[in-house]
Amino acid sequence: MVDIPEHLLQRSAEARAKALGISIEQAMAEMKGQSDPTVISKEPEVKVIDETPTPTAETPAPPPETSAPAPAAETITPIKEEHAAETTEKVAAVKIDEKPAAAKPPPPAKADAPDEVDFAPEVKVTQRLLTVVKAKPIQKPVKEPIDKVNTWPHLMLPEFVALMAMTAFLIFLSAILQAPLLEEANPNVTPNPAKAPWYFLGLQEMLSYWDPQIAGVMIPTVVGLILWMAFPYIDRNPETHPSKRKFAIMFYTFFLAGAGTLTIIGVLFRGPGWNWVYPWIDGIWFDDLLDWIHFE
Amino acid sequence: MSFRDRLKETRAKASDGFRGGKLMSSIFRPGSPFRKGYVDSPRNRSYVVMNNVLYHLHPVKVKRHGVRLSYTLCLGGLSFFLFIVLTITGIWLMFYFRPTELAYVDIQNLQTTIAFGSLVRNMHRWGAHLMVLVVFLHMSRVFYHGAYKAPREFNWVIGVILLLLTLLLSFTGYLLPWDQLAIWAVTVGGNMAGYVPVVGAQVKFGLFAGLEATTATLLRFYVLHVLFFPFIIVIFMAVHFWRVRKDGGISGPL
Numbered sequence: 431m432v433d434i435p436e437h438l439l440q441r442s443a444e445a446r447a448k449a450l451g452i453s454i455e456q457a458m459a460e461m462k463g464q465s466d467p468t469v470i471s472k473e474p475e476v477k478v479i480d481e482t483p484t485p486t487a488e489t490p491a492p493p494p495e496t497s498a499p500a501p502a503a504e505t506i507t508p509i510k511e512e513h514a515a516e517t518t519e520k521v522a523a524v525k526i527d528e529k530p531a532a533a534k535p536p537p538p539a540k541a542d543a544p545d546e547v548d549f550a551p552e553v554k555v556t557q558r559l560l561t562v563v564k565a566k567p568i569q570k571p572v573k574e575p576i577d578k579v580n581t582w583p584h585l586m587l588p589e590f591v592a593l594m595a596m597t598a599f600l601i602f603l604s605a606i607l608q609a610p611l612l613e614e615a616n617p618n619v620t621p622n623p624a625k626a627p628w629y630f631l632g633l634q635e636m637l638s639y640w641d642p643q644i645a646g647v648m649i650p651t652v653v654g655l656i657l658w659m660a661f662p663y664i665d666r667n668p669e670t671h672p673s674k675r676k677f678a679i680m681f682y683t684f685f686l687a688g689a690g691t692l693t694i695i696g697v698l699f700r701g702p703g704w705n706w707v708y709p710w711i712d713g714i715w716f717d718d719l720l721d722w723i724h725f726e
Numbered sequence: 727m728s729f730r731d732r733l734k735e736t737r738a739k740a741s742d743g744f745r746g747g748k749l750m751s752s753i754f755r756p757g758s759p760f761r762k763g764y765v766d767s768p769r770n771r772s773y774v775v776m777n778n779v780l781y782h783l784h785p786v787k788v789k790r791h792g793v794r795l796s797y798t799l800c801l802g803g804l805s806f807f808l809f810i811v812l813t814i815t816g817i818w819l820m821f822y823f824r825p826t827e828l829a830y831v832d833i834q835n836l837q838t839t840i841a842f843g844s845l846v847r848n849m850h851r852w853g854a855h856l857m858v859l860v861v862f863l864h865m866s867r868v869f870y871h872g873a874y875k876a877p878r879e880f881n882w883v884i885g886v887i888l889l890l891l892t893l894l895l896s897f898t899g900y901l902l903p904w905d906q907l908a909i910w911a912v913t914v915g916g917n918m919a920g921y922v923p924v925v926g927a928q929v930k931f932g933l934f935a936g937l938e939a940t941t942a943t944l945l946r947f948y949v950l951h952v953l954f955f956p957f958i959i960v961i962f963m964a965v966h967f968w969r970v971r972k973d974g975g976i977s978g979p980l
């Protein structure tokens with residue numbers, strides 16, 4: 431049995447009650463098979479229905495149409511296999527019920543009338559719920575809809591806040607930290623140590639280990655850079671969740687830790703002659719940042 | 727009606743008249759909150775972006791998870807914003823700076839005699855360091871999210887080029903104050919470039935405009951710093967942002 435929602439049942443019961451002039455409870459009972467169907471005794475609606483198709487009768491009907499009415503009853507029941515038997519029975523019942531009524535006033539235009547007329551008597555009898563087809567799209571959408579929000583204000587306001595916070599931070603920093611300005615450039619006086627900008631200090635530190643094989647450092651650096659650019663084409667693992675790309679995560683984390691360590695050593699722990707110093711004992715040998723806490 | 731209420735009404739009328747006037751309507755396109763009659767509706771929210779130059783940067787709608795600050799940490803946006811700040815402060819600094827033997831004196835004067843000179847110079851310098859850091863963090867965020875994976879591979883390539891350009895901008899700027907820090911840091915960095923296999927010597931010569939850092943190097947770095955690299959990086963940024971949108975917006979969620 432098809433699970434018909436209560437409100438639909440109620441609606442068709444009301445319609446049936448109205449058509450047959452019986453109470454709604456009675457109609458409901460009939461529909462549920464708990465009571466015998468009411469026999470129709472009156473038939474005034476026939477005229478009402480017959481009036482509608484008559485204008486079409488004036489025009490000569492095209493010959494092929496005459497064969498149409500016969501299969502009409504079947505064509506309205508394209509129902510799923512499991513309910514088929516049940517439903518044809520119902521349709522049959524309907525047809526038998528109304529046969530006399532429909533046959534009594536045989537309008538001359540009958541044969542030429544459009545299909546609807548043939549089962550118009552059904553309407554007169556009652557409305558019957560043949561089946562409930564679940565609302566399902568014919569095509570399954572391939573893409574799930576994406577949960578989106580308006581850029582204004584949901585993205586632009588946070589962006590604006592971030593921008594303001596960054597500006598405030600930068601102005602604050604610039605107000606308390608004076609950028610360094612040492613003596614005028616003099617190619618003849620080499621400071622000791624001479625340090626590159628901080629983002630190159632990891633590299634400078636590495637170069638100090640392998641001093642004789644400087645090329646042995648620079649070749650991997652250049653090759654590494656090219657490989658880094660090509661990285662998305664090398665890492666073909668399509669997963670993005672960290673648990674499914676442990677190697678990549680580990681690789682980058684080691685790189686970060688290594689680069690960070692080398693840079694910090696280069697910045698803070700290297701003094702004159704590129705010798706190891708402790709910043710809290712020997713002072714900071716880095717003029718760029720932290721010019722304002724110059725020990726010595 | 728009290729005086730206050732009347733004042734309020736007059737002001738509201740004047741504001742409406744101004745916002746609805748020809749001038750404002752000519753500046754702000756339909757849907758702008760600065761025009762008269764803006765009400766907060768989904769349609770107008772779309773117009774704020776769609777009828778705006780912003781539409782070049784942002785789509786009308788974005789993925790809900792993408793606007794969570796915890797996903798991008800706004801690092802890409804902040805990289806871009808720092809670039810803007812650096813452009814503005816940099817143009818300001820250009821008014822007071824000559825890339826010659828006078829460079830050092832110019833910086834000294836900037837710091838001591840020009841209103842806000844010190845502050846603007848500091849903002850430019852710390853902002854530059856910050857940008858290197860933020861771009862690097864942005865790259866790390868992209869890596870940890872696997873956001874470089876298909877279809878975003880090429881945007882990663884552009885990103886690495888942006889990182890290099892950021893470093894080059896910072897490095898060329900480093901020389902400009904023409905003090906001992908500047909000249910020797912650039913000498914060390916340039917010498918490292920000299921160790922690059924095959925083309926090292928040529929790269930170093932081209933960078934220094936000679937064998938060592940001189941005022942010729944200063945002029946060269948200046949032109950690269952204020953004109954060439956900014957020009958190139960803006961082009962790559964444009965492609966970068968465009969690709970972010972064409973690749974389907976922010977990646978994820980994980």
Ligand code: HEM
Nearest residue numbers: 798802803805806865873874881882885886888889976977
């Ligand atoms: C000047 C430097 C850069 C700027 C201004 C910039 C700007 C941006 C912006 C605004 C976004 C949007 C999402 C976000 O904010 O995270 C983005 C995304 C992206 N960036 Fe960058 N970026 C820069 C450098 C880089 C670098 C160095 C890399 C990597 C090597 C990179 C790779 C990417 C990728 C793959 C995306 C897409 C991420 C996603 O869809 O989740 N960018 N960039």
